[in-house]
Amino acid sequence: MPPKFGTSGLRGLVTELTVACVTRYVHAFALSCPIGKGLYIGHDLRASSPDLADVVGHAAANAGLTVTCCEAVPTPALAHAAMADGAAAIMVTGSHIPADRNGLKFYTPAGEITKAEEALIQNALGQKSTADAVGSVTNATDVQARYAARYQAAFDKALGGLHLGLYEQSAVGRDSLADLLRSLGAKVTSLGRSDVFVPIDTEAVPADLRDQLRDWAQGHGLDAIVSTDADGDRPLLTDEGGTVVPGDILGQITAETLGADTVVTPISSNSGVAQSGRFAHVLRTAIGSPHVIAGMQASTGAVVGYEANGGFLLGFTAQGPTGDLPPLMTRDAVLPILAVLAQSAKTGVKASVAQQPARFTAADRLQDVDVDAAVAFIDQLRQSATEREAFLASLDSTCAEVDETDGLRMTLQNGLVVHLRLSGNAPELRLYVEAPSKDDAYEVLTTLLPILAGTILSQVTRFSL
Structure with missing residues (x-):
């Protein structure tokens, strides 16, 4: 292939x-x-x-x-x-x-x-x-020094007094990020450095890593843990208890902190951004930064974009705590990390997250799936209300609305959202869930993921007969 x-x-x-x-x-x-x-x-x-x-x-x-x-x-x-x-x-x-x-x-x-x-x-x-x-x-x-100078000018000493853990793993910017955080006033403790490549998906943080982050946060008395994916354009941030803050929540807080009036974000992002009433315009797009960029280019004024993975795009000259922050039209992990930490320096990250609308997302993926079987299953759900109800039967609610902007997004009568989408560049089937509480979101995710896996396997078996 x-x-x-x-x-x-x-x-x-x-x-x-x-x-x-x-x-x-x-x-x-x-x-x-x-x-x-x-x-x-x-x-x-x-x-x-x-x-x-x-x-x-x-x-x-x-x-x-x-x-x-x-x-x-x-x-x-x-x-x-x-x-x-x-x-x-x-x-x-x-x-x-x-x-x-x-x-x-x-x-x-x-x-x-x-x-x-x-x-x-x-x-x-x-x-x-x-x-x-x-x-x-x-x-x-x-190159790295010029990038760091951008944030030193806008956030000088804004992290003073914070004790941060840096989950280094194999991220390319791990050393430079440590230096930057220290230059902004934070104490930094190195965690989990690896010489072997570690694939980090900030949209689907596995349970064992979540447990490790909580243990680190509590064991070291940290105010937060920060990290990025391999190439530094997707952030990972925890609160003081080590709980991972979803990337789209980071996006919401960052957009508000920077004074954005227009937000462009994919259909997979938390819908709380529109429910908050804090932005004049919210534009939802297909998934992928090119779609977000297209939406930003079609907008005017103080516009920002972000994805559910947390990658943030700045489309106007914003103000940091200590200086200007010029536009940067590419996904960035450092800006949402710094903006949220600076905004939360006095009250804590958990308190900042609690101020957002009560909509919570969870996501995971099936890897190495049979793409033909996955496509066939999603097509069945798209075409048949009966198939949708069978798949969602364990959730004690029925599908009220279907959105096909990117993949298949099903909104249920009880307010749950279940969204299926095939990856465009790997044999992966992603499952996104949105619910009124964090526990509900993860319960639905852990309930549906094995059902989804078994259904795809049965599709493969059916094709092979």
Whole structure:
């Protein structure tokens, strides 16, 4: 099965990301999209990433581009530097997916590629480079420092007095994030550093990690624990008890703290953002940052965007506690972490979360699913009310409304929301649940996930007969 290209760029098994495959996509990007003053290249800490970054660099230079190699840096740091310098960028990362997979994220000088630019790249695949000469290759060592300076100016000493745990695992920005938090006044305790790649999905934090975070928080007397996914564009933040704060709640608090009047967020995000009455406009989109960006570009004023994974996009010049915060049109993990911690410094993260509308989300996924079986099952639910009621029978309520903006989102008579969606870049079926209480959300999630797994398995068996 060849690598997939779409919402999160190019993704696939490392064995599928051959020199020929990567070169085709780099050349197509160079031929079809604005490149500006050259191409910046960064990578995460997967074992396969440095070699893939070398392939990208050679392909870009052979396409005549001026190449700047930035080595191991977070995605938003790479994008921040490239956009500031009027250059394009490619980040080598598979984000939260396992180490046997990897990928490329593409950025023009304006930010993450749009859906229209995705189509341009697809149409340019296979075209030959028209470069007359090989481009130059240089190295940059200040990318992370420039990114940190952005937040030091806006949040100087705003974290004074806080004792934070930093769950380091294998995140590419782990050392720089520790330095930044300390520069803003926090005491930082390192937790869980790993030399082996650890895939962290901030939308689906497993139970054993949740238990570990609670043990760390209570054992060290922490005010919060912070972390990110592998490439630093999705945040993970706990309250003082070690309970994970969902990414969309981080988004809601951050949007309000920054004074946004328009919020753009996918259909999978917590609906409390609209119920709060704190924003003039709330626009719901299909899932994926390109859809969020498109919605932000169609909006005016103080607009922000975020996803259920917590990745936050800033579309206007906001004010931090100590200075300006310029726009950054790419998913970012650091901004929601700092904004929520600064806002909660006196009362605690738990109190800030409690001020949000009483809507709670939980999410998990089935991995390595049979995609055909999953598609067939979702189609059955989409087409048949009887099939929907059978699937939801354990919830003691019936489906009142169906939304097909992205996947299948079912709103029940009792206010529960059950949302199924196939991943666009991995063989995964995601299950999102929204409920009036945290306990209800997780109870529904743990009830439906094994039912879903068994149903998909029966579909596979049916197909094989």
